[in-house]
Amino acid sequence: MSRPLTTPRFIRLQPQDTVVVAVDTIETGAAVAGVTARARVPRGHKMATVPMPAGAPVVKFGQIIAFATADIAPGDHVHSHNCAFQAFARDYAFASEARPEEILPVEARATFEGFRRPDGKVGTRNYVAILSSVNCSAHVARYMAEAINRSGILEEFPSVDGVVPFVHGTGCGMAASGEGFEVLKRTQWGYASNPNVAAVLLVGLGCEVFQIGRMKQEYGIAEGDHFQTMTIQDTGGTRKTIEQGVARIREMLPVAARAKRETVPASELMLALQCGGSDGYSGITANPALGAAADLLVAHGGTAILSETPEIYGAEHLLTRRAATREVGEKLVERIRWWEDYTAKAGGSMDNNPSPGNKAGGLTTILEKSLGAAAKGGTTTLRNVYEYAERVDAKGFVFMDTPGYDPVSATGQVAGGANILCFTTGRGSAYGCKPTPSIKLATNTDIYTRMIDDMDINCGDILDGVSIDDKGREIFDRVLAIASGERSKSEELGYGDNEFVPWQIGATM
Structure with a gap:
């Protein structure tokens, strides 16, 4: 992060990026990242740092997030008025980056207080x-x-x-x-x-x-x-x-x-990973921090479920490289192809996501949103890919095919066995879940403060210097506490009775 005293704060995520992200609003004429702003750039939005002629790729996270629809000059605000989604081929490089996890021995694993069921599984609620x-x-x-x-x-x-x-x-x-x-x-x-x-x-x-x-x-x-x-x-x-x-x-x-609570290892946790009401900070603060927490859970022998297939579209090549085997990676690609066909039959596009609120928060295309959303999955090996509501039987990091619509997606994860859920949001979400408690992670301090009754953890302080690893540890510790019976904000508000929304596929007769 660059933080000159005389200029607005900004973030360049990778050296090869052609844009920076505004931490503070960048006013016209401000000197930022070695260029002069030619237009006002709102917080969470992007500013060009190099010339990008029409048709050129726009790069953020070190990846292509869009293509210029007009000539873009250094200092321009980069958003839907001058760039757009475009499909392009990606190298899936199946299993090329898979690596064995370092799983802690049983005696070194964290614990929580859970309900041991007759079938051996453990609940966090009753x-x-x-x-x-x-x-x-x-x-x-x-x-x-x-x-x-x-x-x-x-x-x-x-x-x-x-x-x-x-x-x-x-x-x-x-x-x-x-x-x-x-x-x-x-x-x-x-x-x-x-x-x-x-x-x-x-x-x-x-x-x-x-x-x-x-x-x-x-x-x-x-x-x-x-x-x-x-x-x-x-x-x-x-x-x-x-x-x-x-x-x-x-x-x-x-x-x-x-049923009575008893001390059980963190390996009994199955964590659903969700995001909704995303903004330009989601892929920079809360999602990577949740990914760090997911990595911790995997190290303690637990399971983390990434989902929302339309919201990893364009980032799936990063997951196929982490697949344990080629077969696992190909299962993910097969689900991507299913979604391309599904949306085409309905006369839609995979770029119908992001939503108007996502765009107002700085996200321009599904490629940009997906690259940030996939960060929730951390860095460990992708162990398996499941269909919607299929019983998750693997330990470690896994993927479940679901829509991006939060209630439908989370319903599939809970049906798969998730007993705890973390939900990142930048625009502010009022989602809650039963029977699985939902922990809200705010991507920025403004939304955390404004919606304090809904938010459990502020990840906005990452923009002020808190490390991703430290925030991941904070999230992991809160997961253990809430799994042990501490109430999340959405539980205190009584959410969860209306969020059971099974995915309807096929004709209504």
């Missing part, structure tokens, strides 16, 4: 879940949860974090086979079996495409104290179903309350 198989049973599921939460009975079970309805807008009007059905099936069972859930009641209407009996048969699920099902049609209507459902949940609460 919820009772009410899942709806179809939108037609959503109201009933909500009414059940409201009745329990209003009754005051939860005060008798302080180790139970709550009763939560996980309802959605699909489950019927869909094909009974194929990709869309499989995604919903994985998502439903993934939430039911997430280690943060102690007991589950699955409620259906009865005649929907997504049949509860079929799911139980395909997964070999037997009903008992921890898992029960019912349908409105078989039970005799709305009122009877609510009454019987509430009675069943009352019986589940003592079962859930048997």
Whole structure:
């Protein structure tokens, strides 16, 4: 970082970059990076330091982020008015940079206080879940949860974090086979079996495409104290179903309350990596710091899940080089090709992301956004690539194919088994998650201060000299604390009841 006393602060991320990033607003005429600003450059935005004729690549992070659409002179503000996305070939160099991790011995690993489940997995929370198989049973599921939460009975079970309805807008009007059905099936069972859930009641209407009996048969699920099902049609209507459902949940609460926190190694953590409301600082502060925390978790034997496939588009070659094998790298490229086809069929483009808010914060193209977003994944070897909501069974750094839309993406990660989540934001996000606690990382001090009730950690002080490694350690320590029961800001605000959003793929019939 360059920081002359007489000029606005700026950052040149790599020596070969053709732009610098404004830490402070650069006013017209200011001397910055050896050139004179020809226009005002807002905080988080880019200023050219070399001439770039029309068609020339714009380089940031040492990588191509855009191509000039007009001649750009040194000192120009570089943004969507003079550069744009353009596809180009990348060298995937599969597995060329894979390296063995230095995993700490068990006795040297950090610990947290978690709930050990009968299957050996460990939860960071202890919820009772009410899942709806179809939108037609959503109201009933909500009414059940409201009745329990209003009754005051939860005060008798302080180790139970709550009763939560996980309802959605699909489950019927869909094909009974194929990709869309499989995604919903994985998502439903993934939430039911997430280690943060102690007991589950699955409620259906009865005649929907997504049949509860079929799911139980395909997964070999037997009903008992921890898992029960019912349908409105078989039970005799709305009122009877609510009454019987509430009675069943009352019986589940003592079962859930048997779970007690115990000391477990950090290797039992599965950390979901998310970003939303990104800005020009995301790839400079919070995302690399979260990547450093992910590297620490991997060293302690844990798992970190990078996702949001549209938001690593253009940076996937950095991940394929870190793939453990060529086959792992090719699985990632296959998902990229699927997304190119998916967006083309809908008449869209992969550059439809970034959002207007991302652009206002300084991000110009999906290439720039992706290069910053991929930094959340740290530096360790990519061990596996999973489809949406697929059960994550590998230790280390992995990737899950999800959309970039935060609630849908995080839903897939939680279904895959994530028991803790970190979410970086520069514009300010109000996202929260149940049953998996979400920890908010602000990319800049302004948003941390302005949204202090929502933000858990300020990564903006990296711009003032705090190292990425030190901030990564701070994030890792907070992950351990919140995994042990400390409440995140989004939990204190009560977020998480409306963020269960399964990915809908395919035609609505």
